[in-house]
Amino acid sequence: QVQLQESGPGLVKPSETLSLICSVSGGSISRYSWTWVRQSPGKAMEWIGYVSDSGSTTSNPSLSSRVTISVDTSKTHFSLRLSSVTAADTAVYFCGRLGLVGTAYYLDHWGHGTLVTVSS
């Protein structure tokens, strides 16, 4: 049974870098692609980006200049770094595993999410 768990600081100061880790247990990390999604209060989910099984990354153009997603296969986790944060980055951040059928991706496993608040 694959399980994902987000971890990281719950409070980040404006202009600093948000760093989160998603720990993966119960399955191989190297055979899959992995993604980050967030949800700000009262808003729809927002896709942040993903890292493929080959290590390439694709991110939301609205965030791409500030986003780094990477995988550490030896430690069975992947990470998100979001630089120069503002209050607009306050959200619950979710990590997820991607499944693929044909050319269609879907999130077949999610973490519970972790709240990150940007405030001084």
Place this chain on the structure above:
Amino acid sequence: DIQLTQSPSSLAASVGDRVTITCRASQRINGHLNWYQHKPGKAPELLIYATSNLQSGVPSGFSGAGSGAEYSLTINSLRPEDFTTYFCQQTYRTPWTFGQGTKVEVK
């Protein structure tokens, strides 16, 4: 970006009712439409992927349909544990986008 308009935003129903939620995309998305269930404080769960494929372990009372830019999720007979929030997602074009969600409440 592809916009997803989900409707209704909320609905009230009773145990045993059949309900349908729709997701309309701002352009054709070639069947790349997924449905999730999200209970407060828990990890979202995949119900349907690529329009109509039932995720392993999901009860058969859930079904998905659609084509082009119009998609739907149907719950055939509501169970008590189905009263929660559902949302759609398109993965046809990046940036992937989500619907606003539909809250299914007890009438």
